[in-house]
Amino acid sequence: MRKRNVIIWGSIIIALVLQIVPLPIQADVYRPDWVLVVLAYWSMALPNRVNVGVAFITGVAMDILVGTTLGIHSLGLSVSIYILAANYQRLRNYSVWQQAIIIGLLSSLYHLMTFWVQHLLTDIYFQFDYLWPVAASMVLWPWVFWLLRKTRRQFSIM
């Protein structure tokens, strides 16, 4: 019980760190959505443990870390993770590559939602650079999936 919480929250915190770790400007555009990908794995593997609530809390933490108005990332993450957690039985049967496409769709939804809310609050304009993380997350998904599944089985977390 305690071990499970440590592993899940540990992986989320590592994802948060990776989300804000400084990168050179050229590489920064391609930073994948670490937090979304890790949350997606857990909500697909343990949908009764990690779902909208955890996504909301992580989203608030992310809002504080990246300095956006509180609630923007929590909104995006909650909705994305809700879609996953509601369809986890179907998604589990897909191959990893098909899941990667689903992750790409979710990630673009997440980015468009955060963009849209911020567009309402301040007058920012859309650039297609904002969607590079979608491709990066799709590439990242199989590796995170493999790593987290190995971790989960190693520590036999249910």
Added chain:
Amino acid sequence: MDTIFTRGPSLNNRLTLALVLSVLLIFVDHKLEGFKSTRVYLNSLMSPIQYLANLPGLILSESAQRLTSKEQLLAENQTMSNQLLLMSEKLQQFDVVVKENEQLRALLQAPMRKGSRKMVAELMAVDKNPYSQQVVINKGAIDGVYLSQPVIDDSGIVGQVMEVGSINSRVLLVADVTHAIPVRSLRNDIRFIATGSGSLNELYVEHVPHSVDIQEGDLLVSSGLGGVFPEGYPVARVTQVVRDESRPFARVIVTPTASLDRLRHLLLLWQEGDDRGESVDDIDSESEIEPEDNVVEESEDA
């Protein structure tokens, strides 16, 4: 594992709750600014993660410092001492000019400008949010940092503090779309307002009539009118003036003098606005260095 959601509300209810809470948070934070005071605690809560994220870069620069060769250090030392010589030569004149300025101001019965406290801060992280231009610095409430405190670097105004944590704080850069700074042209003292464009090396000067005398190459310095930034620090240089008569105003694009994309060391300024109108006797023009290594108290005059 139990496959049925046995505990707590159903998934749909959870989503509804999360949506309502998020919208409430956005409303309270953005429209009512209800988290202004709590943000300090929230930021302090999250600062361990920020430090963890900053660690790789810190280790890299540390090891790079250790690996610099003796020749490089000697060469650097040489350029530094050359620079110091040039600077101190300038400073000698500066002291005389300050004295002269003081006397002239005293003659005119003009209010004196008092020196202000300064502190060197280091850049901790650059913001990952593509929609806004912010940086995080390693000084916070325990160092006396306050909200909307001006921040400069060696070549001009960088921005203002927008959130204070206990040990770090967040600086909104002048290039952010939500930022505007009152400036005046150094050449002819015309007042403008420079707003951020969202990209780091561009600001726009808005509502400039076609007839106004503004040229490429003009230096814009802060006018001090907003009460946030002190007067007389360089802000931007005019790079492009498009006078298209079919538009109501001229389109003026300026480039910030501070190199916003390669910030490393920043200077926090404390303004002592209340003490401005004091008499000459109180002014102590001597520079003095406080016990802390990075706090320099000095008299500033323009």
